[in-house]
Amino acid sequence: MMHPALTFPRPTKEDALKQPAKWNSDWESTTKKFQHVPPSKFFEAEATLLKMRVAADMDTAFIRHQSLLGNLCGLQLMITEEALTYFARNDLEAKWMQASSAVRGKHALIGLSNACSIAKDLHDVRLYCGRELTLSHLQEDGKIVLDLVQAVMALNDAGICEMPETPKDIADAAWDSFAQVQRGSTASESEKLAVANILALRTKLICHVVHFTVRSFLGLELPEVKLEAQKYHKDQFPEATMEQFVGRAAAKAAAKEDKAAWKETHGKRPEHCSYTGCFKINTGAGKFSRCKRCWDDMKREVLYCSGACQTADWKPNHKAICGKPLSFETASTRKYTPSENFAPVIGPPIGSYKRSPSLVYQTNLLSRNPKADYVISDSLKEPVFMDFPDPETQSLFRKCREKAMTTGDRENVAIMGHFLCWMTLQTRQVQPPASDGATVNVIVAQLKKEYRFDDLHLAINEMQQRQNMDPFKRPVLLSSMSPPNWVRFCSGMNGYQQVVLT
Known part of the structure; x- marks a missing residue:
């Protein structure tokens, strides 16, 4: 007998956008019925469905899983790049936390309904997300959505944004524990694939939900989600195999539903480049090239937008599987060679220190612009890159910045904050000059947000007092500079400017 999770009436994907409030209410009533069902039971249901669908072509199932992981990595990279900008330049954290529960709920519902309307598999996997994607949970505490955004950010150990080799899963104690046991057991390839699909789809749905929620909240247009192309095979949903599990009538109905869902979500999908570092969508301007051996030997469509991508994908990924049957291990493992290497100019956080998203944005800007000493971007149309031409000054500043x-x-x-403000007043030494918008108030506001340092203005005033007490009136940052070098450094400056903040 099939598990009830396979047969219960679910809200439909079509209602997600037509009647979002009712659709969400129906979903939450449904998930409440299954809130005490352990992952093993859901897995049992998912594995049953998967066995039905992959009996005729396991290789296609592995390709779809590989594509799912690759697209999820690309999605997380896009969310990271956008979110860092929103945190740093749109003041997302403060605005979201200050918003009322009703406002957060309004945008969370937009995120939920739009994410679940993308495809049937994403819509149905909401059942496996439990309380995590209930509207009340998303709106009751502002930190929940912000924490989810940060949880899926594609950052390396040094805090630099780059395409991950594997997606960052959303932690869930019950599912993670079950998945760990499953991976270590003697499970079949289809069973391993079933649990991996659940985890990946859960994460992908949550990624889309928080992405749409944040963009809606900031008044930005919701992105159009383009899905990858797949060819339809007549044995895609073998009714004969389904009959073994659910009987003839149920198998016929299930096959009909699956075919309709497949045609809707797969039949019109554009082609995409198979290289993990690209995933470029074919807009119709030109035809993508296909791996001949994979097509001739396996009828597997592996597409590349260019010879460069095909070459880049060969050694780390495609060589091992070209023209060969896939396995769960090969479908789950992808290696990525970044097209751009940004060497981190700032070391990773030390000990328990955790950088704010705004500070992560700063470290990424500096890694992409290593000649800059600091980037002022808060409330400005275009970032202002500050650099100090004097080698000794630059060395002292960068040591302080690193710490x-x-x-x-x-x-x-x-x-550091005092010196940035002080140098902004000495416009001769700042490139570009302060007239570009990098005012003292803008700098202090940005640093307060980056370092979560609300009393920074008081600390900067204290640094100014220490400068006033220095016999040569050197800023604290340059207190070790020799008097002759200090005189040379000050030549041509516009008098002695003091930083006074209120």
Whole structure:
């Protein structure tokens, strides 16, 4: 007998956008009925469905899983790049936390309904998300959505945004524990694939939900989701195999439903490049090239937008599987060679220190612009890249910057903040000059957000007092500079400017 999770009446994907409030209410009533069902039971249901669908062509199932993982990696990279900008330049964290529960709920519902309307598999996997994707949970505490955004960010150990080799899963104690046991057992390939599909689809749905929620909240257009092309095979949903599990009538109905869903979500999908570092969509301007051996030997369509992508994908990925049957292991493993290598100019956080999203944005800007000493972007149309031409000054500043960014040490943050403000007043030494918008108030506001340092203005005033007490009136950052070098450094400056903040 089939598990009830396979046969219960679910809200339909079509209602997600037509009647989002009712659709969500129906979903939450449905998930409440299954809130105490352990992952093993859901897995049992999913594995049953998977066995029906892949009996005729396991290789196609592995290709679809591989494509799912690759697209999820690309989605997380896109979310990361956008979210860092939203945190740093749109003040997302403060605005979302200050919003009322009703406002957060309004945009969370938009996120839920639009994400679940993308495809039937994403819609149905909401059942496996439990409380995590209930509207009340998403709106009751502002930190929940913000934490989910940060949980899926594609950042390496140094905090640099780059395409991940494997997606970042959303942690769930019950599912993670079950998946760990499943991977270590003697499960079949289809059973391993079933649990991996659940975890990947759960994560992908949550990614889309938070992405749409945030964009809706900021008044931005919701992105159009383009899905990958797949060819339809007449044995895609073998009714004979289904009959073994559910009987003839149910098998016929299930096959009909699956075919309709497949045609809707797969039949009109554009082609995409198979290289993990690209995933470019074919807009119709030209035809993608196909791996001949994979097509001739396996009828597997592996497409590349260019010879460069095909070459880049060969050694790390495609060589091992070209023209050969896939396995769960090969379908789950992808290696990625970044097209652009950004060497981190700032070390990773030390100890328990955790950077704010705004500070992560700063470290990424500096890694992409290594000649810059600091980037002022808060409330500005275009970022202002500050750099200090004097080698000794630059060396002292970067040592202070490293300490501030890797430990959050407040004295170093204050020393650095005071120097940035002081140098902004000495426009001769700043490139470009302060007239471009990098005012003292803008700098202080940005640093407060980056280092979560609300009293920074008081600390900077203290640094100014220490400068006033210096016999040569050197900023604290340059207190070790020799008097002759200090005189040379000050030549041509516009008098002695003090930083006074209120």
